[in-house]
Amino acid sequence: MEPKKNCNLCSRLVDLRKKNKILFPNFYNNRVLGTGPFSCELLIIGLAPGLRGANRTGEVFNGDFSGNLLFKYLNKYNISESYSEFEEISNLNCRITNAVKCLPPNNRPNSLEIKKCNVFLSSEINKMKNLKIILTLGEIAHNSTIIALNKNLTEFKFKHLKKHKINDQIILLNSYHCSKYNINTKRLKLTDLDYIFKLIKTLLNF
Numbered sequence: 001m002e003p004k005k006n007c008n009l010c011s012r013l014v015d016l017r018k019k020n021k022i023l024f025p026n027f028y029n030n031r032v033l034g035t036g037p038f039s040c041e042l043l044i045i046g047l048a049p050g051l052r053g054a055n056r057t058g059e060v061f062n063g064d065f066s067g068n069l070l071f072k073y074l075n076k077y078n079i080s081e082s083y084s085e086f087e088e089i090s091n092l093n094c095r096i097t098n099a100v101k102c103l104p105p106n107n108r109p110n111s112l113e114i115k116k117c118n119v120f121l122s123s124e125i126n127k128m129k130n131l132k133i134i135l136t137l138g139e140i141a142h143n144s145t146i147i148a149l150n151k152n153l154t155e156f157k158f159k160h161l162k163k164h165k166i167n168d169q170i171i172l173l174n175s176y177h178c179s180k181y182n183i184n185t186k187r188l189k190l191t192d193l194d195y196i197f198k199l200i201k202t203l204l205n206f
């Protein structure tokens with residue numbers, strides 16, 4: 001199950017979408033679905049589309065700083081082969097999605113929006129029968145994932161670089177979001193991203 005085009009479950013986000021269709025008529029301005037095969041063992045979960053990133057291009061983690069940085073690391077660790085704006089990603093060996101599929105004001109979805117969109121995240125996770133590693137980027141993505149997995153938030157708390165054992169099959173890794181702000185403020189260091197992707201490669205044996 002995935003959200004239909006022009007999904008109208010979240011009125012605040014629908015209002016913002018309508019405004020952006022006027023302000024930015026050349027942008028995609030709609031819900032953004034995940035990308036990558038459901039058969040993969042790795043799932044990367046971000047927060048929500050960025051105004052000038054996925055909300056503009058229509059492709060998850062595409063067209064802005066966060067997307068460029070994420071794909072730089074996916075390429076570096078041979079999880080994808082190429083990436084450029086508006087072009088198809090080749091040989092993507094993971095699935096990438098967002099906890100919330102529509103652009104929220106100030107990049108902050110509210111709890112109701114997170115809850116409403118969680119049904120789609122949960123469905124996406126459940127389709128991944130070979131799933132072994134989930135990398136969540138930021139606390140909202142982490143909390144949404146824990147809810148989608150029907151786990152307890154008090155038992156699984158977000159902590160940067162923490163590894164959570166969800167069950168015998170799935171390990172969840174936490175990182176701060178690879179946003180420009182987090183990189184510029186050094187909250188997230190490039191060496192942290194190397195640590196995470198090396199760990200993923202080791203855990204997945206590829």
Ligand code: SF4
Nearest residue numbers: 003007009010102117
């Ligand atoms: S955030 Fe999710 S549930 Fe809300 S309108 Fe967008 S697609 Fe629908």
